[in-house]
Amino acid sequence: MNPADLSAALLTVVTGIVVRRGGTAELTVDDVALERPRNRDHGDWASNIAMKLAKSLGANPRELAQEIADAAAELEGVASVDVAGPGFINITLDAAAAGALAKTIVEQADAYGLGDLYRGVTINLEFVSANPTGPIHIGGVRWAAVGDSLARIFQSQGGIVTREYYFNDHGAQIDRFARSLLASWLGEPAPEDGYGGDYIADIAARVLTLYPGDLFHIPRDEQQEVFRAVGVELMFGDIKASLHEFGVKFDVYFHENELHESGAVNHAIDRLRELGAIYEADGATWFRSTDYGDDKDRVLIKSDGEFGYMSGDLAYYLNKRERGFERNLIMLGADHHGYVKRLMAMTAAFGDTPYVNLEILIGQLVNLVRNGEPVRMSKRAGTVVTLEDLVEAVGVDAGRYALVRSSIDSQVDIDLDLWGKKTNDNPVFYVQYAHARTHSVARNASGSGVERSAFDASLLDHETESILLGILAEYPRLLRQAAELREPHRVARYAEELAGAYHRWYDSCRVTPVGDEPVGDVHRTRLWLNDAVGQVLRNGLGLLGVSAPERM
RNA sequence: GCGCCCGUAGCUCAGCGGAUAGAGCAAUUGACUACGGAUCAAUAGGCCGGGGGUUCAAAUCCCUCCGGGCGCACCA
Structure with missing residues (x-):
């Protein structure tokens, strides 16, 4: 029941x-x-x-x-x-009705808790999307952990999910990156608006070994183009590699450049023009986004003929829709929350439904802290803490768990010294230990001849057992709720609650008989419950991208 | 000035219409010659930022004030 x-x-x-x-x-x-x-x-x-x-x-x-x-x-x-x-x-x-769940869970195994909230719904989830002008810094790490977990949660509800990374390889920032590489190679100081840090010299050196031609005797603008093209590829490869190490694998890396080269940007603007949402003023082309709830109209083509920032977003959105995604979610940091209105205006202008076909999830920024003091990060100064630094300091499991455990509405402090040293502060170990313990108990039971050969749910009548069964029973609804609210942290908090209830049960109900006590159905039935808890912990941790070790 | 997010135990944070507000860490005291003590039990710690309102019922919804973070370009 x-x-x-x-x-x-x-x-x-x-x-x-x-x-x-x-x-x-x-x-x-x-x-x-x-x-x-x-x-x-x-x-x-x-x-x-x-x-x-x-x-x-x-x-x-x-x-x-x-x-x-x-x-x-x-x-x-x-x-x-x-x-x-x-x-x-x-x-x-009655105990029998409640206890039957233990057997159900073991039998359903990985499928226990799955729902059909988004059965057959195509979902595009875009996150991280950091510019390839440097390693992924600690701010982007939060979205990597949360976004990937949210994708898994959508999938648990039957959603057909595409994890997407928007690769911003067009525009001024990439030019700055290229100029910085070139300057590094030439031994010049980093450009005023460029990037510093050891990684620039590193990438520049790698470009050199990869470029087959004679880089010394070509014009400077061609040199810069070489550094741009090769450097961006290298940087992007590094980003992919560190995301992969973090357990996050994107299905699509979408290049903004494609949209420009294929004419999709112009096409998107034309489409708006046909819809009557475009006007010309001061030598620029404007989107009348105020008709759709925005605070001010937005420039799509600047008076110098270059595309404005938003024009790429129009084309990108249409592209996603043409690829068949019913729901498009974008995760952004709080420093981008001002984009929400204009993107919703765009959605409405194209005849779609804001907040349904397009949804923007705003997450608060992370603060880098050292010894309780906030540390300012600067790509230019090279004082950036990266995803790799995080993994090196605390490991993938602890890092992902700590980032996904809080609501994205709350700011989190990341103190690598603290996280690295006092890892017991991270409840991930509490949860993982509970999981390891279910395996330890099962190993022990097996050694004592306790098997799941009988099941009598009415024997699960201890108070800690009814509590444990109640928590186990809530798992499917919890998952559905996490998906509906786009809140992966609920899965983490649930896992902690379940782990706590399990430890308390372990303390008062034995699976393996003591001494000469014969093996009875009570032990066999408890083994079902033990294994059910292990299963649900494993399922939950899996949705967070955190491992469920059998031994620690 | 306008907009978004946050203010809950010493610290980090859950709870977001329901019954006596929770967890982890930190503190104090206990529990293994019984399935791993990375555990458990107990104690202590709160005008849920302040003030109004809606409701049978508010930490939760609305208004307002205070405090903190982040935004408000023909920059990306």
């Missing part, structure tokens, strides 16, 4: 009562969704449906609750139903 089954049964009960009382409320399963009460005295599951319905039925909430409770008490698998407080309905399952 899981909460979904119970909700469905309760829906039938409540609907019957509403009809009998002459009510007109149309109820769905969501209306009678059960929650797990904080306090164990309040049973396994609780509903507030009576308080919600009382007003429209003109009924006393407690009386209504009692009527529902009396009917619900007859449901199969329900041990008792109580009315408490202002009208809560508290349901306690």
Whole structure:
């Protein structure tokens, strides 16, 4: 008996009562969704449906609750139903009904918790998209961890997900990068608006070994072009490699240059023009985005003839739509939140639905901290902490977990010294240890002749067992919620809660008999529960891109 | 000035209409000749930034003020 089954049964009960009382409320399963009460005295599951319905039925909430409770008490698998407080309905399952879940989970294995919220929906999730003018710095790392995890969560709901990286290889910043490489090679100081740091010299040297021709005797602008073309490829290769090391693999690396070379940018502007959203002023071409809720109109073609920043975004969006993506999500840092309105205006102008066909997830920036003091990062000064630095200092698991554990709405401090030294501060080890422990227990059980050869759910009647089963039962809904809200951190917090409940159960219920005690069905049944917990921890950690070790 | 995010235990953060607000770390005290003590139990620690409002019910929703972060270019 899981909460979904119970909700469905309760829906039938409540609907019957509403009809009998002459009510007109149309109820769905969501209306009678059960929650797990904080306090164990309040049973396994609780509903507030009576308080919600009382007003429209003109009924006393407690009386209504009692009527529902009396009917619900007859449901199969329900041990008792109580009315408490202002009208809560508290349901306690009998141990057998609750415990059956342990077997279900083991049997469903990796499939336990999967849902169909986005069954068949094509989703394009764009994240990181850092310019290839330097290594991925610590700010981009957050989106790497969160974005990849969110992609996995969408997939758990049946979504057809493409992880995409927008490769900004067109425009002034790339020119600066090229000039910086050239300057480094020539032994000149870095350009005023260019990039510094050891990696520039490193890339410049690698360009030299890769370039087959004679770089010394060609004009300077051709030299710069060589450094641009080869340097960007090298930089991009490095970025890919460090992302890969971090466990993040993109399906598509999209080059902005393609949009310009194929004429897609012009085409996108023409399309807007046909729709009447374009005007000319001051020698520039403007998108009348204020018609669609933006704060000001945006320049698409500057008076010098160059494309404005936004023009590429128009073409890119259309390109994604032409590739068939129903939902397009872009993860951006808080320093880009000003883009939301103009991109939504674009979406509306093209006749799509803002916040549905296009969705922008804004995440707060990370602060780099050293000994409690904030550290300013500067690509130019070369004081950048990179993804590789993070992995080197704390490892992939601890790094990803720490980054994905917080809501993206909150700023996080990254203190590599602290993270590197006191890694026990990171709850990832608490969760991983719980998982390792499930394997340790299973190994031990096997050695003592305890196998999953019998299952009697009614034997899972210890208090820690009913708590554990309650948490396990919530997993599918938790996953769905994480997907709906685009909040991977919920999976991490859930894993911590489950790990805690498991450790407490371990402390009071043994799987392997002690001493001369014979192996009984209670031990065999507990082994099912043990393995079920291991399975769910593994599933959850997998969605976070964190390993689930069998030994630590 | 306008916009977005945040202000919850000493620290880092969950909870975002429900019952006595939680976890980890830090602190204090206990628990292994019983499945790994990277664990568990217990204690202590909170006017959920302040003030109004909506509601049967507000940390959660609305308004306002205070404090912090980030934005508001024919730059990308």
